[in-house]
Amino acid sequence: MTSSQRESDREFDIVLYGATGFAGKLTAQYLATAGTGARIALAGRSLVKVRDVRDTLGPQAQSWPLIEADAAQPSTLADMAARTRVVITTVGPYTKYGLPLVQACVAAGTDYADLTGETLFIRDSAEQFHKQAVDTGSRIVHSCGFDSVPSDITVYALHDRVSKDGAGELGETNLVLRSFAGGVSGGTVASMVEFMRTAAENPQHRSDLEDPYTLSTDRGAEPELGHQSDNPWRRGREIAPELDGIWTGAFAMAAPNSRIVRRSNALLDWAYGRSFRYAEQMSMGSSVVAPVAAALDTAVSVGMFGLGTRYINKVPTGLLERVLPKPGTGPSERTREKGHYRAETYTTTTTGARYRATIAQQGDPGYKATAVLLGECGLALALDRDKLSDLRGVLTPAAAMGDALLSRLPAAGVTLETARLS
Structure with a gap:
């Protein structure tokens, strides 16, 4: 049976799995107000709790079916995946x-989108399921929220603009997070702890995390460009003249984001270029204390990650549970509404031309903004089939649906612009 034949008798366009969690509720709210006419169902471990969520979504969502599914019962995941074009989790x-849900979607030839920033999970997903997903026609798309759509799509937008201008390939490329305001949820903290636990269990895991190309489709084919820091500390003018006067420090999600961007380049047959180098940093402003703040930010980021991946398993689980936010909790509505981000990605091409891509969004980056990004990725996979790439397998947002997102995101309130600077 071909992929198109499997799709033709699917009951739903999208199933949202995890609808009762903090991020899941926000994504459900976004889908309920998007007005797309998509056939949507909500899924989770408890039908009672899923129904309670649906009851909060307004009249447009009251006809959405409910599905009981649990990662501890793989057969329920298989049944869910077989009923829909796309699973958002x-x-x-x-x-x-x-991984059980990835396996279920791959087996069913169903597309998949998630919010993960867990590099080792993405590596395991690719190693175990990429080839099978290619064979079944499934698109497994990781990192479809604030991690890592802004990073991935701004580089893709630069590539698209540079290619149309005939200005060569991308060379030195840097994302600078210019402004950011938001909170953190218990689910995000739980993911970070689990991520560090996994790295702490095996020295090879830590080594994999230090490899800038650990998510590449072909590690041996990657160019040797020397050290590529995930935690650069430097003056803005070292990145671009337009940033003269500011200092930049470490951005907490630079490591997972940069590996997604590099995987996109590999999936696209190194279309960005063989001399493409990528880094991310956060603006610390231009005050007299900015260089000190940038240095401290970088030192703390490096130190926390290093200590966490070595010693977190020595901390009693009960102690962590007492002091960390509980899963299912998150920022207040006021914080989510007042949050925002703005990032600028600068590149110098192989012909010496300079470009900038700007992305900005209102709403807490990790929650309200992420719900929009994840929802739009799911809708793109389900409804914009003619704009998706021909690639199948374990993919990235840009490699799977770059053109679709370039069209969709501005219409969803995401500012996304490119400009030639010189």
Whole structure:
């Protein structure tokens, strides 16, 4: 049976799995107000809790069917995946709960989108299921939220603009997070702890995390460009003249984001270029204390990750549970509404031309903004089939649906612009 034949008798366009979690509820709310006419169902371990969520979504969602599915019961995941074109999942930590659902979607030839920033989970997903997903026609798309759509799509947008201008290939490329305001949820903290636990269990895992190309489709084919820091500390003018006067420090999600971007380049047959180098950093402003703040930010980020991946398993689980936010909790509505982000990605091409891509969005980056990004990725996979790439397998947002997202995101309130600077 071909992929198109499998799709023709699917009951749903999208099933949202994990609808009762903090991020899941926000994604359900977004889908309920998107007005797309998509056939949507909600899924989770408890039908009672899923129904309670649906009851909060307004009249447009009251006809959405409910599905009982549990990662501990693979047969329920298989049944769910077989009924829909796309599964959107917010159920984490993905390292702990994610692979059974990936397996179910691959087996059913169903597309999949998640919110993970867990590099080792993505590596395991690719190693175990990429080839099978290619064979079944499934698109398994990881990192469809604030991690890592802004990073991935701005580089893709630069590639698209540079290619149309005939200005060569991408060379030195840097994302700078210019502004950011938001909170953190218990689910995000749980994912971070599980991620560090996994890295702490095996020195090879830590080594894999230090490899800038650990998510590449072909590690041996990657160019040797020397050290590529995930935690650069430097003056803005070292990145671009337009940033003269500011200092930049470490961005907490630079490591997972940069590996997604590099995987996109490999999946696209190194279309960005063989001399493409990529890094991410966060603006610390231009005050007299900015260089000190940038240095401290970088030192703390490096130190916390290093200590966490070595010693977290020595901390009693009960102590962590007492001091960390509980799963299912998250920022207040006021924080979610007042949150925002703005990022600029600069590149210099192989012909010496300079470009900038800007992405900005209102709403807490990890929650309200992420719900929009994840929802739009799911809708793109389900409804924009003619704009998707021909690639199948374990993919990235840009490699799977770059053109579709370039069209969709501005219409969803996401500012996304490119400009030639010189």
